[in-house]
Every structure is written in C-alpha cells, then in structure tokens.
Amino acid sequence: MIDVFAEISPSEFFYRNRDLAGFSNPSRALYSAIREFIENSLDACELHGILPEIFVRLTPMDFDINSQDPKAYILKVRDNGPGIDPKYVPKAFGQVFFGSKFQLRQSRGMFGMGGTMAILYGQITTNKPVRITTSVDGIQAFTFDLLIDVQGNAPIILKKDSHPTEGFTGITLTLNLEGDYSRASQKILDYFKQLAMVTPYANFTFIDPYGRLFIYKRVTKIMPVPPKETLLHPYGTDVEAIRRLIKQSKDDSMVKFMSNNFHRVGKNIASKFLNYAGFDQEKDPKTLSNDEITKLVKALHTFDGFLQPDASCLSPLGEEILMTGIKKELEPEFITATTRPPSAYSGFPFIVEVGLAYGGKILQRGLKLFRFANRIPLLYDEANDVASKVLNEEIEWKRYKIPEDAPLAIITHVCSTKIPYKTVGKEYLADRPELEKELRNAIREVLRKLSLYLSRKVSIEMDKRRFNIYGKYLPLIAKFSKELSGMKKLPNYKKLLEIKRFQKDIEEYIDVK
C-alpha cells in the first residue's frame, strides 16, 4: 500500500471538518450562521461608533413553513455599519483565513472565518451563491453574487453590479442554507434575548420563518468605548513574534526596539530589562543571532519589572450598561453588577464583569447562568465553562444565606484581546487560573451584595410587621394614657410610626430603580 501525499486548502480543511467551527448539523448550522453575521455587523458598527441597527429575516425557500425540517432557508442579514470596500468583498466573504480580525484588539470575531464558514455551508447544502451588497459612502452600492472555490480557497464572482443608494451604508447579505428551524428556534430566540441583554444600545429585528416579528429595542445610546489596537506584552511573546518584530522594525538599538514595540515598556523599563537580560543597550536588533533571540525571549518571560497590561485595548460594558441590559430583559426585584480591575493571562489582558439579578416576575426558581465573552452570548456546553466550574466548585453558598431555590441569575462577561475558547465554534472558555480567580472574586462580590439585600429585606419586613402591630395599639395606648393622666391633647405618636427611613434603606440597596 502506498501513502498518497496531498495538499489541501484551508477551505477544504474546514469543509471536511465543519464540526470544529459549529456547523455540525442543520440545527446548529442555522444558529451559527445567524450569530456569525450578526457578530460581524456589531463589531463593524462599534469600531466606527455607529449605534447598531440589525435586521435578520429567515424564510423557508419553498415558502411553506409546514414542509419538513431540515430544509432550505433564505437568511437575510442587514446592518447599518460602515460597509466593506468593494475591492475586499470577494475575499472577505469567499476565502478562509482572509479578514480584518487579525489585530490584537478585542472583537467578537476571533478566528476571522465564521462568515466564510456559513457561506461555505450554505453553498454545499443548497448549491446557491451568496449575495452581498455593500455601500461605504451612502452614494453608491455594489452587489456581488459569490461562490467559493473550495479546493482553491478562492471566491468565484458570478455577478457584480452597482447602483445608487439613498444614504444607506452597511452590508446586506442574502444566503441560502439548509437548516432546521424547528430544532434551532429556541436557541436562536435565546441568543437574541441574551444579545439584547449585553448590547442594550442596539436595535435588533428578527422575522422568523413563521412570520413572527421579534423586536429588541435600544434602551440606551451610551456605547462602550471602542477598544484600541495594542502592542504585544512581553509575557505574551515567543521566538516567532520577536523575529517578526525585528524584521518590521527600523530601530537601530535594542533600547529603542524594546521601548517602541512592547506594551507598557518605556525607555526606563527597557533599559533595566536589557541589563537584566545581559544585552548591550546599543546593539542593533537586526544583528541578534538565533541563540540570542532565544535568550531574549527567555528573559522577557522571567523579568519581573514589566507592568501588567492596561485595559485600553479592552472594551468592557461597565456596570451601568450591564445593569441596564439585565434590567431590560429580566426585570428583577434586585440587581447589582461589578467590573473587576484588568488582569492578564500569558500577556493577554482581560476584564471580568459579573451581574446578578434576583426576583421579579421573569426569573424562575433556581440559579440560571448567562455567559458572555466579548459581548457574545455563549449558549452551548455550559457545563464545560470556567464560570460553571467556579459556581459549582468554588463558591461557599452557605455563607451567603441565599435560599437554594431563590430566583437568581448570574451574568458573567469576560472581555479580552484573546478569549481562551476551546473550540472554533466559540462555545466555552478554558479554565485559565487567572480567569478563574477574577470570576471567583466578582461572583463573591455580587453574592455578598445580594446577601446583604436579603437580610435587610427580612429585617425591614419584620420592622414593618412590628409597626403594623404598634399602629394598631399605639392609638389606643395614647388614648388611655391621655384619659389616665387627664391630659387634654393626644400625644403625637404618629411620628413614631413613620417608616420612611426604612424605605430609604431599601432604595440604597437596590442599585437601579
């Protein structure tokens, strides 16, 4: 038997292994396709400071909703983002590993391939091209009909034309794909609901195959500050990264090279580091030998004088936006949230935010976990996620005296330049120790606040009951006392019955009215 060697293209690889990217069956694929396009739209809008307006419609291709699933659907997604320069459109949508997500900056997309995977899946299940309309100037729009050449990993342009547009910028995308909406609908609706919770500054409209209209309305115009692109932190470097930096850099001395190319490394730290590592400050980085590069990387990982990454490349929601979103979707009796200070793992900065909602009419009894990463809801594989691990194994629930069946929701949000996903399908986060620690601290903090609220609530209830009894007897006692003492006027007992100050107490512990 002879081994046959062959080369395959990236498209071919993911075509063969689509389970890896979340396209394992018609139900999952429908869900993945919808989220990939929405998330691309949100990334584009936010980076350009545009309040997102996203329209999604899913229609059975044969217009018969009662025909059996799985079947072919038409998915239309439209955004009001900045659009994509038409010259990039074919490759951005028709080539795996071509995209705009390859900088070191927080974004929902991490792998730069979700959209192309959805288009590929649509093509292999329905044999139809995708249609993309883009306008960047609001004057002219360009429409492309594309197929993907899987073996060549290249777009095939079937049709291209342009037409005037009336002020509209953004992308409209129409895709045909096999799906199973009867199985996927619950996940898709959950996705929208949770997305609205974590993106309260966006409008989402979804028309489902039954013609049902779901509208998630914007409740705030405050958007998170867009993340900045950042330099690599010394702890996150490797030999390959250093070699590239040297190749690109025009610095002619090590001290300049160090202070121009790394996150939070100035001349002072650069100089101290070079002494530590045993390099001449004035040495030209282009003259470093292979062994010297290895030595440099080793020193970069062990020197303890570097500053922790700062968070300017991150864009957390902040407690206020997070609480606004939670309040909107869950309408709880009590709500609180906390944003932890920035931390880092392997040189990648991250921030953990945790919200907590308790009571109200929507939440059911028991604990519900909502997980988000870079503002994406994560709906699958909850049991494997680091947040589940923390909740189940690392929280001493007894300490907080919260009834076991309390109607409770914990909302976790991790943002980072590199979310430690364990699959391309972006379902759950690895249990990096640094991440675990921040989640643990944040969850403890919100639980303490709930615990305090609940104990206050109990004591206020007791006070109220006591006052109700006083309220019954105090007038009688006052009356009898008056008669016994022969006074003419009733004593002013009403002041004693004021419970306003207790109500103030309650308000203090409900963070948002």
Added chain:
Amino acid sequence: MIDVFAEISPSEFFYRNRDLAGFSNPSRALYSAIREFIENSLDACELHGILPEIFVRLTPMDFDINSQDPKAYILKVRDNGPGIDPKYVPKAFGQVFFGSKFQLRQSRGMFGMGGTMAILYGQITTNKPVRITTSVDGIQAFTFDLLIDVQGNAPIILKKDSHPTEGFTGITLTLNLEGDYSRASQKILDYFKQLAMVTPYANFTFIDPYGRLFIYKRVTKIMPVPPKETLLHPYGTDVEAIRRLIKQSKDDSMVKFMSNNFHRVGKNIASKFLNYAGFDQEKDPKTLSNDEITKLVKALHTFDGFLQPDASCLSPLGEEILMTGIKKELEPEFITATTRPPSAYSGFPFIVEVGLAYGGKILQRGLKLFRFANRIPLLYDEANDVASKVLNEEIEWKRYKIPEDAPLAIITHVCSTKIPYKTVGKEYLADRPELEKELRNAIREVLRKLSLYLSRKVSIEMDKRRFNIYGKYLPLIAKFSKELSGMKKLPNYKKLLEIKRFQKDIEEYIDVK
C-alpha cells in the same frame, strides 16, 4: 478607524490559535507532541503490515532534571515503519494541511496536522530546527534539518544529507520543545499504559527525563486487518462532493456514474435510485445543471434503498485482541468484550467495541472508564464524552446487581473513517445518536455478562460452602449408616463431593484464562 484586511496562512492560523490543536501550555504540549508522533508511526506501520517497534526518549536540554519546569526538552521518537519518501519529507513535516491522511479510511490521524503543529510549537518555544531521518529501502537514509516559515506555511530546509543505513527503515525524529514534565508525566505514562492496552501487538520503549525506562512488551503478533480505502456513501454526500466526482469521473451515463462512484451502489440499486430521483439512466453526468445537482443530492439523502456502509474500510481490534490487551494491563479476575456490527452516521461507517474488566489486584474500587477512538487513548475531557453520557444517564445499573464500589473498568473503542471529534486536539466524541445507541447496546451486553458471572460466582460460593459442610458430615453419616445397617463396606460418598462440574461452570464464564 480603518479596517485592515489581511490574509494569513494556515500555519499562522494555528500558530495564533494553538489551544485548538492541544498545544495550550507546556504540560499539554509535551503530551500532545509525544502522542502525535507515536500515532503517526503506528498508522504507518499498520498500513504496511509491520509489527510496530516504537522508541521514545525525553531529555532535558540542559541535562539537569532538577532545573525548574517549564523548560526545554529534547524529544526523540523512532519507528520501524516504511519511512517517508525523502522528496515528501519537508512538506509533510513543515507545512500545515499537507499530508497523507486525507483519504476516506480509518486512521489515528484525522486532521493531518498534529506532527506539524508539534514541530511549530517546538520552533516557537526553543528556536531550534527539527531533525528528521528517513529510510524507505533500508540501504540509504536521508537526514533533514527543518524550520517552518510560519507566515508562508512552507518548510525551510537548513541542511540535508544522506548516509548508508544497515537495513533500518522508518523515521527518526528529534525535536526541541518547551515542556513541563513534572505536570505532564502522569498523563504521558497513562497514555503509554492505555496505548499498550489497545495495541498489544506493538513494542513501546519510553525513557523519561529522570532516566526511568518503561517497556511495554508485545504480547501477540496478531494485527488487526488494515482498513481499505472506500468510496463515499450516498448519505454522506453534498453538492460540493458530487461536483468533484463529476469532474473526475469518465462515466458517460448516470447509471455508470452512480455505480462506479458510491459505496455499495451497484447497477441494480443505481437504476432504482435514478427512477426514484427522476433522472434519465443514460444522461451524461457532465451535463447536469446546478439545479439538477441539488436535486440529485436531495434524492441521495432521502432514497431508502441504499445499503448500510460495510466495514471493510474499518479496522476494529476484535474481541480477542481487545481482551488480550486488557488482560495484559489490568490482570482482572473476569474479562469480557463485544464487537458490535457496523453502523453509520451521516454516511460514515463506524464500529463500537466495548470491553469490561472486573476484580484482580490492579483495579481499584469504583468504575473506571477507558476511552479509545481509532486505537488512540483519549485522556482529557472525559465528562464531555458520549461514553460518559451513556454510562451516567442511560444505563439502569440496578438491573445488573453489580455492587456500587465493585472494582470495574469499562473500555470503549470506536473506530470510524470519521471520528466525530469536537476539537482538533482529539479529546472527546460528540453525542451522535447512532453512536450513542451502539455504545448503549455494547455496554449493556458486557454488563449482562458480568452480572451473570457474579451471580454464578455467588451460587458457586454457596455450593462450595454447602459441600464443605457435607464434606464434614457425610463421612460420619456414611459411617453411622454402615454401622446401623450392618454393612461391611462404607458407601462411596466421595463421588458426591466432587465439585469439578462447578469449576467447569466458572471456566465457561471467564472468557479468557
């Protein structure tokens, strides 16, 4: 802010996202590197019918085992396989998505990238080339020193020479990489132990960084029949696959096309199918329009006259080899195994084998699960695996009357042309319903056998005890009876005390002595 579009190479993608391939940290990376090379060696040996001899040595690069982990290690792996033609060596080891694993045939490697990922990881952590020596004829060997150009996804040959070899064929590979043996050692030793269990026809030698020598000796020379390459099953097709088949095929009629290109489709079935699908038998497949291809695929998925995939492309261990391996490593009191008939999911055939071991001196109390897929031990993420799901949720344990803390091991082995892994790191299998069903049936079968053995064992124990009592009193009764009846000779009561037939019963229920 402007979107920067860029193209990245497959090497670059996996360089940035090495978590996806099982190279997330120095401990995991060491484990992954060792297994990827061993598994490539085993695949090569078995495909050529060679009894595998695999030698693995791991040495600290600074020769100081007490220096702190993580640190640089030298990993050497040598096999006695067929070797690789030197003209393919640079690309096979230095280019992602180039390999020999892209046919439809059972093999340990699925993604054709594990070896290259390990080399890439070694390069970025130690900045050293990999050295590969190959000989295919046993006369001449070729040695390459290689680096990977990550951005270009291409091998860089630093050195190449050739020298005579004395009858040796196979590959020797020397790689430098950062690792953490103090953390990884347990997993690596578990891996060898389990690999030996499922590959009892191979010799493995491992010298660990402490200089400890681990030898796993071959106990049988019977190897599983190598898998054959197979055609695609109609249920596993899509539009893209059909388009390629049409392009390659020289058939000038649909009926020829159907019967030459699909698994278990002969003229008879092809003809029935074409009637069902509404295609002319004599139509030239090259004239099919896009819409007709779509219609064809739809019919291929819905026609119920196709045969289930056969298993000639699969290579299960078989009950005998599986039990030999289990016996060797676990030395149990009772052992059984079952190989299920072939089944299929989405057109991919698979076979489930399950072994069970009970008692003996090695097994501890409680249930231990050993998982294998295409003869690879799966050590990580057990809780997510379909076999865990079946054991925990679908088996009515009470029915089998097995004590809860019984010293029990269940060994599951799934082989398929396409294992439904959920990550490139090959850790656990998705819960495809067809797979779940076969596992459930196989596990029930071995549990029934154990249950029967245990109840026999109990009744034999009781019989023995009874016989011990008889053994005490029967001679006395015989003696008294003799005296009472005035007989001269003792009756022959000894025959009544023979328990041989019970021992036979025991033997029948222990499948392997």
